[in-house]
Amino acid sequence: MTDQALTTPARRRTLRPRTLVITAVAWLLAALFVLPYLEMVITALRPADELRDATFLPKHFAWNNLVDVWRQSTLGTNLRVTLEVAGGSTLLVLAVALPAAYYTARMTFRGRKLFMLLVLVTQMFQPTSLLVGLYREFFQLDMLNSVWTLIICNAAFNLAFAIWILTAYISSIPAELEEAALIDGLSRFGALRRVTVPLAMPGIVTALIFTFISAWNEFVMGLRLTTVPSSQPLTVGINNFIGNYTVQWNYLFAGSVVAILPVIFLFAFIERQVVSGLTAGSVK
Template sequence: MTTHQLSRPAAAPARTGRRRIAPRTLALAGAAWLLAAVFLLPYLEMVVTALRPADELRDAGYLPRHFAWSAFVDVWRESTLGGNLKVTLLVAGGSTVLALLVALPAAYCTARTRFRGRRLFLLLVLVTQMFQPTSLLVGLYREFYQLDMLNSVWTLILCNAAFNLAFAIWILTAYISSIPVELEEAAMLDGLGRLGVLRRVVLPLAMPGVVTAVIFTFISAWNEFVMGLTLSTDPRSQPLTVGINSFIGNYTVEWNYLFAGSVVAIVPVVVLFALIERHVVSGLTAGSLK
């Protein structure tokens, strides 16, 4: 009786050294860092100028000899920037809520109902997105003047919600269309009505699309300038973008106050976008796969 010994496989040689990175990967990473630096340098210059003392504004050096926080303190004490920030928060938040309350039922009806004129409705929604607020400013100003609604927060809320409504409807329609109809039918068999299905089934599943519509509407209303400048003439009722513009005079520009106010204006939007960026990406790709 013979026995056969099974030969054991030779041990793999131990890996020594670090993993080699392909030259293409290094080139892409270097190009990405270079591109990021190009976009971040203006913001860095803005922060540095805001921290530069007034007597060093004309110095040639990139960094100041002394850093001063006085511009951030004085910009609140000596201007209406605090009230402008409150107006911007009300306008951005109110227009976002109003646009979402109108866009969500409209998108659900468009995605689930095959009614006559559906394509025409979507086409009209797309056409309204092509309108620029500047082309309608004269008519809007005359209308709100006759209604005695100039220098009102509600005026800016209505205008910003109207100009961002089309984008919200398109995003939500694409996302709701990707949700299986069978989930809604099962919920209706359990006794839920249309509103119940929309609130308990569709809305939780469509949350990435909702977040995308919220962030884009909020940022658009936050950064709006032309309508705020035209429809608000009282400095206390103007949004933050218009209030910052007051630091630009006819003969002088208060650069440290201007950049300090700009830093205050961009920080909330940057923080908000960083917190929900992953939802924005998933919402933008909604409906791309079947």
């Protein structure tokens, strides 16, 4: 290599006009999506006497709103209930969906396609369409205002999605790996625990995070199946700031900020595994 080649500066990469336009549009769309959340945070920090002011930023920020919202409501208890419901639903879905998906992906049995069709059909039923029947059933069982009621309902409505995701991911894992483990002396359960589950972890995480987020954001079931404030989830507790004649906007948005932050951090932390799980089986 000559001295001239060593001293020649590297050519700077020039952006094409098409790339600039696409980047500008992407930033604009991102701003449009972020703007409502920014407005929510700003409103959560507005003093009560400035809620009706036609200004984007308040004259001064009321940081005490984030503290007073806990003192003047049952949000602390509602947050605990939501954590119990979301965590319990996620564990219940995992305990049921993983064996069902593994058996469906690895075994050939009569009625397999019918089983998968029935799993898909259950996704067609919305919780609101079954609300009257579920309310009557849990009323007769004396299970209203119970955390277990919300756990069972949320797990039932997210079970089909988890089975589909896990079946697709486990099917993409070569069965020869399990056969080699069986030859080495492992049982079927041992091969599942030591071989299949570690390889299927992105799919498992995808199913669990979607179940957790769905249970965390659930509102309709929590509103109708719970009437006592101490047994209501966070979404219903936030809704209590909407009165018949007034709306406490600053506390409403302060509670909303508290509700969305855990989900944002959780999704950002495992975003790569979620994408990997959703694209399982797309490439052969």
